[in-house]
Amino acid sequence: MPAEKTAIQGRVLLVSAPWPLFNRPSLPLGALKAYLRKTLPHIQTDACHLFLQVAQALGYDRYQGVSRRVWRAEAVFSALLYPEHAHLAESLYTRTLKRGDAATDDFQQLVRQVKGVMGGWLQRINWSALDLVGFTISFCQVTASLYLISKIKDICPSLPVVVGGSSFSGERSADLLNVFPHIDYLVVGEGERPLAGLLRHLTAPRPRSIPGLPDGLFTADTKPGEMDRFCQLHRLDRLPAPDYDDYFNMLAGFSPHHRFFPVLPVEASRGCWWHRQDAAGQFGGCAFCNLNLQWQGYRTKGAQQVVLEMDYLAQRHQVLSLTFADNAFPMKQASSIFDGIRGLGRDLSIFTELRANTPPSLLRKMKLAGVDTVQVGIEALSSHLLAKMNKGVRVIDNLSLMKHCEALGIVNASNLMLHFPGSDDQDVNETLHSLAFARWYRPLKTVSFWLGLESPTYRFARRFHIRSVFNHPNLKKLFPEPVAANLRFMIQGYRGDRTRQLKLWRTVEKKTRQWQKDYDTLQRQTGGKPALAFRDGGRFIIIDQHLPMQATVRHRLTGISAEIYRYCHIPRALKQVAGMFAAHSPEQIRAFFKSMVKKRLIFEEGDCYLSLAAPASWLQ
DSSP: OOOOOOOOOEEEEEEOOSOSOTTSOOHHHHHHHHHHHHHOTTEEEEEEOHHHHHHHHHOHHHHHHHHTSHHHHHHHHHHHHOGGGHHHHHHHHHHTOOTTOSSOSOHHHHHHHHHHHHHHHHHHSOGGGOSEEEEEOOTTOHHHHHHHHHHHHHHOTTSOEEEESGGGSSTTTTHHHHHOTTOOEEEOSOOHHHHHHHHHHHTSSSOOOOSSOOTTEEOTTOOGGGTTOOOOOSOSTTOOOOOOHHHHHHHHTSOGGGOOOOOEEEOSEESOSSOOOOBTTBOOSOTTOOTTTTOSSOEEOOHHHHHHHHHHHHHHHTOOEEEEOOSSOOHHHHHHHHHHHHHTTOOOEEEEEEOTTOOHHHHHHHHHHTEEEEEEOOBOSOHHHHHHTTOSOOHHHHHHHHHHHHHHTOEEOOEEEEOOTTOOHHHHHHHHHHHHHHTTSOOOEEEEOOEETTSHHHHTGGGGTOOEEEEOTTHHHHSOHHHHHTOOOSEEEEESSHHHHHHHTHHHHHHHHHHHHHHHHHHHHHTTSOSEEEEEOSSEEEEEEOOTTSOOEEEEEEHHHHHHHHHTTSOEEHHHHHHHTTTSOHHHHHHHHHHHHHTTSEEEETTEEEEOSEEGGGGO
């Protein structure tokens, strides 16, 4: 006998505004909707991935061109939110454009088109039938969300509005409620439990004032000292799989030439195990990072749960491309997770972020499971600079991971951060030295440092040669002066050694541009195979060293030399090598290493050594 249908006692609409990546559903919306359906089945929860509708209307290339730059994206809806200041938003937008940019240079036409799409959407919703509307707000979504909220309140002033997301999880988040009185509630931190508690109150038969709001939920009356009352789940193992049905229903309604195969976001954890609370004037985690303000601690799902969720989502939506949204992948469960994914027998295409000390054996399991693209937290090729950033790794670890990605055919889409405050000549010289050895691997994308609100560089500014921090000047182009002065944005401005940093890193910028050109040439020469690779002959190995527009240099190592080269496929200390090959003195081994370093076949850092040639057999 079929189960009796639960009577609907309330309605909530969750919205993700432009400008997230259009080709994947919103994970926050999917997770929140699934949780509310499980916890409050009597409430009808709808999720609107509104950014997808805007992308379809603008054209996917134009949308992507706008969404790639934070200030550019925020400028569009700023012109709608504050039409009297639209000329300032336009000047900010125009300043972000570069030659050959996919984003349109007709700002006013873009604004008119977006306004038309938003107007049509606002008219189609029966706002008076809702009990609550919620917005999840991350990078690029601030002005869009605020504009839509203001229009919703014009239509239905009594409809409660709640906002949350990573953009408002830091210091002075409650200021948003004073600056924008249209917002009734703010979730600081994880959203599931606070949102469920709010809905229970709003849909009660006799609504009553909440004597004390639940932890994690705030109003304009919240005192500043109460902003640290997080209310997050203790465990993640009872969470249902994200509900992306609304996204796929919207996509199915598009004309055939506007449809595409999306990428499905999944999560195996929340928070970051490298990030820790400050203690005794010290900080944990990467110095520049502010991505974990909405979490307290680090929590993971079980390996089987992750695998079953991925299989469920892939089969339900008939999609094979997935991306892990974790800030720090759970290393303790990683081996079991990827063994389980491989056991599904699906031809998956998976993206994930990694730390540079990921073991090669795990990387090979990931490749077999379907991981074809990773972003590694490399950030620097100077150990002196990596220490300042508190990365917890060395250059030799970064190069090792880059090599193994190259060997496995995994695209390493990682960054090289320039202009980090407090960088000096040693950092630059070490980077230039390392680039001569990294030239065989996929180039890193150069990105300029930006100051994140409440990151360690923000909280301990003086340690990083930062004299003062303040709201980024671009805010004054997005918001009127009184608003800009009282709103904290995730990107902050600062005074320090920026001019010096721009000059200091020019040589590295030039070298990395040449690196990209050379790598493209080498890929054509090798047919996409590693430019530095060795073939194993048992008692000997042959190393092929390709150079741009030059003849291949071939090296043969025999006997103990070949054994040592194989042994150093991961960073090895001289003491380890000498212990493994005790028949040879440390001096003899060091002389061998010296000759290999000179030929750029081995990288040396202190008394540690790494063989740079990728094993050709890994691509077979």
